[in-house]
Amino acid sequence: MKALIKKFVEAAGPSGFENAVRDLVKAEIAPYVDRIEVDALGSLIAWKGSRQPGGKRVMISAHLDEIGVIATHVDQNGFVRFTPLGAVRPHTCLGGRVIFQNGTRGVIGSERLEDLARTPGFEQMFIDVGAASREDCPVRTGDAGSFDRDFVALSENRLAAKAMDDRIGVAVQVEVIRQLKASPNELVFVFSTQEEVMLRGATTAAYAVDPEIGISIDVTVSGDTPRGIKMETALGKGPAIKVRDAGMISDPRLVRHMCAAAERLGIPVQLEILEGGTTDARAIQTTRAGVPAGCVSIPCRYIHSPSEVLDYQDVINSVKLLVELLGHPIDLQ
Amino acid sequence: MTENQDFLKRLLTLPGLSGFEDPVRKVIAEEWQTLVDELKVSPLGSLHGLKRGYGPEPRPRVLLAAHMDAIGLMVTSIQEGLLRVTAIGGVDPRILPGTPVTVHGRRDLPAWVAAPPDHLLPPSQAGKPVSLEYLLVDTGLSAQEVAELVRVGDLVSFNTQPVELSGGVIAGHSLDKGASVAAVTECLRTLQQMKPGWDVWTVATVQEEITMAGALTSPFDLRPQIAIVVDVTFAKGPGASDYRAFEMDKGPMLGVGPNIHPAIFQSFKTLAEELDLPCAVEPMPAHSGTDAFGIQVVAEGIPCMVLGIPLRYMHTPVEAVMLKDIRRTGWLMAQFIARMEMNFMEKVRMEDAE
Known part of the structure; x- marks a missing residue:
């Protein structure tokens, strides 16, 4: 199974x-x-x-x-702003990767954090899909994505995904x-x-x-x-x-x-x-x-x-x- | 009222927590047996009683709803023979320590809610009412006996007896449900001497205190033209005196707000004035906090009215209600139903409401 x-x-x-x-x-x-x-x-x-x-x-x-993400805005430098689909927890996002429905992959980054003890909100995060401009960005407002992570068996019975x-x-x-x-x-x-x-x-x-x-x-x-x-x-x-x-x-x-x-x-x-x-x-x-x-x-x-x-x-x-x-x-x- | 008073006192000695209403449903069914023509139980356990009207068929239907579930506790874990619990419904943990309870394990066990010594609690809890996660339920049994008799998910209900205070006030646990069910029963009794045209469905709903599952489902098959919901509301007193609280002994509160059909509210108000019956208007700006919130959006939508009985110390084991308020609430409903003409719905059209 x-x-x-x-x-x-x-x-x-x-x-x-x-x-x-x-x-x-x-x-x-x-x-x-x-x-x-x-x-x-x-x-x-x-x-x-x-x-x-x-x-x-x-x-x-x-x-x-x-649960996943949905793009809300693409800025002129090609960074994708997003909001969660379902109860995503912001502290699990930074450094993570997403894959959009059209196959585009991206990594989640954030604005400079003033206080490392405080989890940034989604409004401070963005997805970097490797684009250099809005025109160049393969993601559009409304595109949905899911988190990108392989299945792994940690041990014989413990499975992670x-x-x-x-x-x-x-x-x-x-x-x-x-x-x-x-x-x-x-x-x-x-x-x-x-x-x-x-x-x-x-x-x-x-x-x-x-x-x-x-x-x-x-x-x-x-x-x-x-x-x-x-x-x-x-x-x-x-x-x-x-x-x-x-x-x-x-x-x-x-x-x-x-x-x-x-x-x-x-x-x-x-x-x-x-x-x-x-x-x-x-x-x-x-x-x-x-x-x-x-x-x-x-x-x-x-x-x-x-x-x-x-x-x-x-x-x-x-x-x-x-x-x-x-x-x-x-x-x- | 004595008949109804005995019935009410019996209700107040029973467990019947949300989702586990069997014990209280049995007693209500016994009481309604002689007052209605038909009794049914819904797939979720709500009790439906039909008192047929005298009008020509097909008769319109009015639904009277009162919830029969009570708040209480549920075992979440067992530690060294003592029980940790979570709340079923809006239990106020400030009043729990020292309260006698019954643990419904493999057999019923008498127990107390206890709080650990103040100086041994984490600093966040010291010197304050202790939050529920630090409270314990003690049955007095050894760890081994508890392991045999109790498991996670078992219910814990309040074990306090109702008391008739002076001045026609009754106090006890779960008056929240008891007062409302008693008011609907009083209405049924009064209707025995009347000849209402409409069919009357009395419904004792399940799970109001948690998910409103009863209110969301019972009207689906019954499809009433209107629903009248009875529940308790906050009574005025020292420390509870603003616009959200109402005088005891001043009759039912007539709810008004988006959850309530404005024209039906108006007919109730007019009738109460005609009968010279004390009542007050209770603004319900959004969620009425009653079954009406669930009933209103069943199927195509059901016009609702909410009647409130003022109650002191809500969601504690010492809730208090004026018996006269219960009687007047039942009586007003009966008078209203008896006067509903067969074409009543044409007179309470939404577009005609003030």
């Missing part, structure tokens, strides 16, 4: 510009699903199986998009689609757009799919780094079953059901309480008359930086957990 992860994380797909990633996913899943559609916001929706007795229509969602958020969810979902042989459920796999800019893709996809149960697959914060955020989740301790985040309280019945599935499989899981951020599951939960929703999270360090780090065993176990969950009736008691 590492080759698949590498392929997905190295593709560029900032929010609103997910075409390249969508094409990759489409090619990987086409033989394994019954029907594929691309909706008005660009989300890829794949149907697999039909509802058998005891089954439900289940929407599963992983988002295609990643940009856009693990949420290509790891995309990779897990693709692998689940391939491995699932039979299910009593009508499964609708959504590869959503624009999650990083307020869950836009999942919002409309959930309305169209009209599911009875919703599950998102996304990364969550890991609390296991030196003097880091206080959180119980850690790399390598298994998929995290979301109890709540800043936008959603998971349906407690679904949480119990997920924990029971993990226990049957004998795989480790963790319970997740995330105090900032949310996932596609929130959009599913509040669509139409309401949908019981939950989320399988992969713990990840340095989220929203160009080097997000996670554990490969957590990824493998997330696939196992989802195959087990989706392959059986989901009876919420």
Whole structure:
């Protein structure tokens, strides 16, 4: 599965510009699903199986998009000013590289910093694409770019890359689609757009799919780094079953059901309480008359930086957990 | 009111935190059972009660919403047998130390919220109300027993009993939800003696204190023509006396602002004046802070009215409300509904509003 992860994380797909990633996913899943559609916001929706007795229509969602930048102005010397697409953190930017949709590469620089103790804001930064003038610059206002960083396996199980958020969810979902042989459920796999800019893709996809149960697959914060955020989740301790985040309280019945599935499989899981951020599951939960929703999270360090780090065993176990969950009736008691 | 008073007191002894409303929904369902024609539970757990109107079919529908979820705490980690917690909803951490709570682990455990000694806290916390991340919940059990009985994600609810103070004031935890649900129930009781033309859907919503998930979803299938939302608002008192606070015992507050349909507001105001019922106008400049904010934008959009019950010490375990204000709020809603003609919507057109 590492080759698949590498392929997905190295593709560029900032929010609103997910075409390249969508094409990759489409090619990987086409033989394994019954029907594929691309909706008005660009989300890829794949149907697999039909509802058998005891089954439900289940929407599963992983988002295609990643955080990135968008050019706001090109000055007369060819420097590109930009603003973030999604929650980019300015302290992760300086010295970084970006790649625009047309293939142009650039490095992020900043104006002279008066105070090195203070992180400069985006308004003090620019992208140097090697141009000498505005006319010479291959980037125009409105061009979107993503961070440019190779996939690397730090050790056998620890993987680092940009856009693990949420290509790891995309990779897990693709692998689940391939491995699932039979299910009593009508499964609708959504590869959503624009999650990083307020869950836009999942919002409309959930309305169209009209599911009875919703599950998102996304990364969550890991609390296991030196003097880091206080959180119980850690790399390598298994998929995290979301109890709540800043936008959603998971349906407690679904949480119990997920924990029971993990226990049957004998795989480790963790319970997740995330105090900032949310996932596609929130959009599913509040669509139409309401949908019981939950989320399988992969713990990840340095989220929203160009080097997000996670554990490969957590990824493998997330696939196992989802195959087990989706392959059986989901009876919420 | 005694019937309703007993019901209210029962609500105030129950847990029912946002996202985990089962215990309180059961009790409300029991109470509404005899007052409505039909009861349903939404996919997210909101309770929907239908009291059919007497007008010719197809009848228009009015939705009465009160949230049934309460604020509280949730376990985030366990350290040496003591629990670290995060808030569910807008808990005010200043009043937490010394508060009795129940930890809903594998079984319910009595516990207290405790603060470490002031001189052992980091300098940023010393001499001030301690922020939530430094507070602890102590069950008295050994680390091993706690490990067996409690896990991350378990709920912690306030364990204080409601008290009837003198002067018709009731105090307790989660009056925020209790007062509003009691007002809607009072309205249902009053409607038993009336013959409203409209169908009335009473909805006890889930998750108002966190995500408004109930308000965003319940109206989708019910598709009411209008929604009336009851919630609590800040009561005046020493230290809370500016324009954002309202006198207790002066009846419901009538909300006004972008979240509220101006013509429906006007009809409520006119009716309150006709009935000689005390009330005041509460400006709500943006987000009303109530379910109306969610309901207003469901589907094609739903005209909303907000009624506020003044409450002291919001989001603490000693919230206080005047019983008379609850009764008057319920009664005003019932009078309003009973007077709604079948063509009421034609009379409250947006373009005719002042």
